[in-house]
Amino acid sequence: xxxxxxxxxxxxxxxxxxxxxxxxxxxxxxxxxxxxxxxxxxxxxxxxxxxxxxxxxxxxxxxxxxxxxxxxxxxxxxxxxxxxxxxxxxxxxxxxxxxxxxxxxxxxxxxxx
Amino acid sequence: xxxxxxxxxxxxxxxxxxxxxxxxxxxxxxxxxxxxxxxxxxxxxxxxxxxxxxxxxxxxxxxxxxxxxxxxxxxxxxxxxxxxxxxxxxxxxxxxxxxxxxxxxxxxxxxxx
Numbered sequence: 001x002x003x004x005x006x007x008x009x010x011x012x013x014x015x016x017x018x019x020x021x022x023x024x025x026x027x028x029x030x031x032x033x034x035x036x037x038x039x040x041x042x043x044x045x046x047x048x049x050x051x052x053x054x055x056x057x058x059x060x061x062x063x064x065x066x067x068x069x070x071x072x073x074x075x076x077x078x079x080x081x082x083x084x085x086x087x088x089x090x091x092x093x094x095x096x097x098x099x100x101x102x103x104x105x106x107x108x109x110x111x112x113x
Numbered sequence: 114x115x116x117x118x119x120x121x122x123x124x125x126x127x128x129x130x131x132x133x134x135x136x137x138x139x140x141x142x143x144x145x146x147x148x149x150x151x152x153x154x155x156x157x158x159x160x161x162x163x164x165x166x167x168x169x170x171x172x173x174x175x176x177x178x179x180x181x182x183x184x185x186x187x188x189x190x191x192x193x194x195x196x197x198x199x200x201x202x203x204x205x206x207x208x209x210x211x212x213x214x215x216x217x218x219x220x221x222x223x224x225x226x
Binding site: 033093 | 204212214219
Protein backbone atom coordinates (compact mmCIF):
# COMPACT_ATOMS: atom_id res chain seq x y z
CA UNK A 1 0.00 0.00 0.00
CA UNK A 2 0.95 3.64 -0.28
CA UNK A 3 3.24 5.05 2.34
CA UNK A 4 3.60 8.59 3.64
CA UNK A 5 4.01 10.96 0.71
CA UNK A 6 5.78 14.30 0.97
CA UNK A 7 5.85 16.96 -1.71
CA UNK A 8 7.90 18.48 -3.08
CA UNK A 9 10.90 16.25 -2.58
CA UNK A 10 13.19 19.24 -3.03
CA UNK A 11 12.52 22.93 -2.60
CA UNK A 12 14.94 25.78 -3.19
CA UNK A 13 13.83 29.22 -2.12
CA UNK A 14 15.33 32.62 -1.49
CA UNK A 15 15.79 34.08 1.95
CA UNK A 16 12.67 35.91 3.04
CA UNK A 17 10.24 33.90 0.92
CA UNK A 18 7.27 31.85 2.11
CA UNK A 19 7.14 28.07 1.59
CA UNK A 20 4.62 25.31 2.10
CA UNK A 21 5.53 21.67 2.52
CA UNK A 22 2.85 19.01 2.10
CA UNK A 23 2.40 15.64 3.78
CA UNK A 24 -0.07 12.93 2.75
CA UNK A 25 -0.23 10.37 5.56
CA UNK A 26 -1.17 6.74 5.29
CA UNK A 27 -4.93 6.43 4.98
CA UNK A 28 -6.59 5.90 8.35
CA UNK A 29 -3.66 7.16 10.41
CA UNK A 30 -4.98 9.62 12.97
CA UNK A 31 -1.63 10.82 14.30
CA UNK A 32 0.69 12.92 12.15
CA UNK A 33 4.13 14.26 13.06
CA UNK A 34 6.59 16.76 11.63
CA UNK A 35 10.32 16.53 12.30
CA UNK A 36 13.29 18.49 10.97
CA UNK A 37 16.67 16.93 10.26
CA UNK A 38 19.69 19.15 9.80
CA UNK A 39 22.85 17.85 8.17
CA UNK A 40 24.66 15.36 10.39
CA UNK A 41 21.95 15.43 13.04
CA UNK A 42 19.07 13.23 14.05
CA UNK A 43 15.47 14.25 13.43
CA UNK A 44 14.18 16.97 15.74
CA UNK A 45 10.52 17.06 16.77
CA UNK A 46 8.45 20.01 15.57
CA UNK A 47 4.75 19.26 16.04
CA UNK A 48 2.24 16.45 16.14
CA UNK A 49 -1.46 16.25 15.35
CA UNK A 50 -4.10 13.94 16.70
CA UNK A 51 -6.88 14.30 14.15
CA UNK A 52 -7.28 17.91 13.13
CA UNK A 53 -5.81 19.50 16.23
CA UNK A 54 -2.18 20.16 17.09
CA UNK A 55 -1.69 18.15 20.27
CA UNK A 56 1.87 19.35 20.85
CA UNK A 57 3.58 22.17 18.94
CA UNK A 58 6.36 22.72 21.45
CA UNK A 59 9.07 21.90 18.91
CA UNK A 60 8.23 24.70 16.47
CA UNK A 61 11.30 26.96 16.67
CA UNK A 62 9.48 30.31 16.41
CA UNK A 63 6.32 31.93 15.11
CA UNK A 64 7.53 31.81 11.50
CA UNK A 65 6.61 28.13 11.53
CA UNK A 66 3.02 26.96 11.42
CA UNK A 67 1.31 23.70 10.50
CA UNK A 68 -2.27 22.76 9.74
CA UNK A 69 -4.29 19.61 9.20
CA UNK A 70 -7.77 20.92 8.48
CA UNK A 71 -9.51 17.65 7.61
CA UNK A 72 -7.49 15.30 9.74
CA UNK A 73 -5.59 13.86 6.79
CA UNK A 74 -3.22 15.97 4.67
CA UNK A 75 -1.00 18.37 6.59
CA UNK A 76 0.89 21.45 5.44
CA UNK A 77 3.93 22.91 7.19
CA UNK A 78 4.23 26.62 6.46
CA UNK A 79 7.37 28.68 6.92
CA UNK A 80 7.26 32.46 6.62
CA UNK A 81 10.21 34.76 5.93
CA UNK A 82 12.57 31.84 5.44
CA UNK A 83 16.12 32.09 6.75
CA UNK A 84 19.23 30.21 5.68
CA UNK A 85 19.16 28.37 9.00
CA UNK A 86 15.84 26.81 8.01
CA UNK A 87 17.66 24.69 5.41
CA UNK A 88 17.12 21.04 6.39
CA UNK A 89 15.18 17.92 5.50
CA UNK A 90 11.63 18.16 6.80
CA UNK A 91 10.21 14.76 7.68
CA UNK A 92 6.59 13.80 8.09
CA UNK A 93 5.39 10.64 9.79
CA UNK A 94 2.02 9.14 10.57
CA UNK A 95 0.71 6.39 12.82
CA UNK A 96 -2.54 4.72 13.81
CA UNK A 97 -2.14 6.35 17.19
CA UNK A 98 0.60 7.50 19.49
CA UNK A 99 1.28 4.01 20.79
CA UNK A 100 1.78 2.61 17.28
CA UNK A 101 4.94 2.69 15.16
CA UNK A 102 5.67 5.81 13.15
CA UNK A 103 5.83 5.54 9.36
CA UNK A 104 8.09 8.20 7.90
CA UNK A 105 8.04 9.76 4.47
CA UNK A 106 11.20 10.39 2.47
CA UNK A 107 11.20 14.05 3.45
CA UNK A 108 11.36 17.40 1.72
CA UNK A 109 14.81 18.86 1.37
CA UNK A 110 14.51 22.63 1.83
CA UNK A 111 17.37 24.87 0.75
CA UNK A 112 17.21 28.57 1.53
CA UNK A 113 19.68 30.62 -0.52
CA UNK B 114 15.70 17.79 29.05
CA UNK B 115 15.72 14.41 27.40
CA UNK B 116 18.73 13.49 25.30
CA UNK B 117 20.24 10.55 23.43
CA UNK B 118 23.97 10.02 22.92
CA UNK B 119 24.86 7.66 20.16
CA UNK B 120 28.11 6.09 19.04
CA UNK B 121 29.55 8.19 16.28
CA UNK B 122 30.26 6.68 12.92
CA UNK B 123 30.86 5.84 10.33
CA UNK B 124 31.27 2.17 11.15
CA UNK B 125 32.63 -0.22 8.57
CA UNK B 126 32.54 -3.97 9.13
CA UNK B 127 33.10 -7.09 7.09
CA UNK B 128 30.17 -9.37 6.35
CA UNK B 129 29.40 -11.81 9.20
CA UNK B 130 31.13 -9.62 11.78
CA UNK B 131 29.55 -8.86 15.16
CA UNK B 132 27.94 -5.43 15.47
CA UNK B 133 27.47 -3.18 18.47
CA UNK B 134 26.24 0.40 18.23
CA UNK B 135 26.22 2.12 21.60
CA UNK B 136 23.37 4.32 22.79
CA UNK B 137 22.88 5.99 26.16
CA UNK B 138 20.12 8.31 27.22
CA UNK B 139 19.08 10.92 29.75
CA UNK B 140 15.41 11.20 30.59
CA UNK B 141 12.99 11.84 33.40
CA UNK B 142 10.27 9.34 34.08
CA UNK B 143 9.96 6.08 32.19
CA UNK B 144 10.75 6.55 28.51
CA UNK B 145 10.28 4.05 25.73
CA UNK B 146 13.41 3.35 23.68
CA UNK B 147 13.65 2.75 19.94
CA UNK B 148 16.06 1.98 17.15
CA UNK B 149 15.14 3.38 13.74
CA UNK B 150 16.93 2.54 10.51
CA UNK B 151 17.20 4.44 7.25
CA UNK B 152 18.21 2.36 4.24
CA UNK B 153 19.61 4.18 1.19
CA UNK B 154 16.85 6.04 -0.65
CA UNK B 155 14.19 5.13 1.89
CA UNK B 156 12.42 6.79 4.81
CA UNK B 157 13.12 6.08 8.46
CA UNK B 158 11.54 2.90 9.71
CA UNK B 159 11.22 1.35 13.12
CA UNK B 160 13.67 -1.49 13.68
CA UNK B 161 12.85 -2.43 17.28
CA UNK B 162 11.64 -1.01 20.56
CA UNK B 163 11.46 -1.61 24.30
CA UNK B 164 9.00 0.05 26.63
CA UNK B 165 10.30 -0.78 30.11
CA UNK B 166 13.45 -1.72 31.97
CA UNK B 167 14.96 -5.13 31.11
CA UNK B 168 12.76 -5.49 28.01
CA UNK B 169 14.58 -6.78 24.96
CA UNK B 170 13.52 -5.59 21.54
CA UNK B 171 14.42 -7.73 18.54
CA UNK B 172 13.89 -7.75 14.79
CA UNK B 173 15.76 -8.99 11.70
CA UNK B 174 18.48 -10.51 13.90
CA UNK B 175 19.08 -7.21 15.75
CA UNK B 176 18.60 -6.96 19.51
CA UNK B 177 18.72 -4.23 22.14
CA UNK B 178 18.04 -4.45 25.89
CA UNK B 179 16.64 -1.55 27.91
CA UNK B 180 19.13 -1.13 30.79
CA UNK B 181 17.85 1.38 33.32
CA UNK B 182 20.84 0.99 35.64
CA UNK B 183 23.27 2.07 32.91
CA UNK B 184 20.72 4.18 30.94
CA UNK B 185 21.67 2.31 27.79
CA UNK B 186 20.04 0.65 24.80
CA UNK B 187 22.91 -0.74 22.74
CA UNK B 188 22.10 -2.30 19.36
CA UNK B 189 23.68 -5.68 18.56
CA UNK B 190 23.68 -8.19 15.77
CA UNK B 191 25.67 -11.39 15.72
CA UNK B 192 26.42 -11.61 12.00
CA UNK B 193 25.87 -8.60 9.76
CA UNK B 194 25.05 -8.73 6.07
CA UNK B 195 25.70 -6.30 3.25
CA UNK B 196 21.97 -5.51 3.25
CA UNK B 197 22.32 -4.11 6.80
CA UNK B 198 24.22 -1.12 5.44
CA UNK B 199 22.17 1.89 6.54
CA UNK B 200 22.02 4.74 9.05
CA UNK B 201 20.83 3.71 12.51
CA UNK B 202 19.17 6.11 14.95
CA UNK B 203 18.57 5.54 18.64
CA UNK B 204 15.56 7.40 20.03
CA UNK B 205 13.53 7.80 23.17
CA UNK B 206 9.87 8.62 23.63
CA UNK B 207 8.50 10.15 26.79
CA UNK B 208 5.27 9.01 28.39
CA UNK B 209 5.36 5.48 26.97
CA UNK B 210 4.40 6.63 23.49
CA UNK B 211 5.60 8.12 20.26
CA UNK B 212 4.23 11.61 20.73
CA UNK B 213 7.58 13.32 20.81
CA UNK B 214 10.67 11.30 20.00
CA UNK B 215 14.17 12.49 20.82
CA UNK B 216 16.71 11.08 18.36
CA UNK B 217 20.44 10.56 18.50
CA UNK B 218 22.64 11.84 15.70
CA UNK B 219 22.70 8.55 13.81
CA UNK B 220 25.42 6.01 13.00
CA UNK B 221 26.20 5.16 9.39
CA UNK B 222 27.00 1.47 9.01
CA UNK B 223 28.67 0.04 5.94
CA UNK B 224 29.15 -3.70 5.51
CA UNK B 225 31.72 -4.85 2.98
CA UNK B 226 31.56 -8.30 1.38
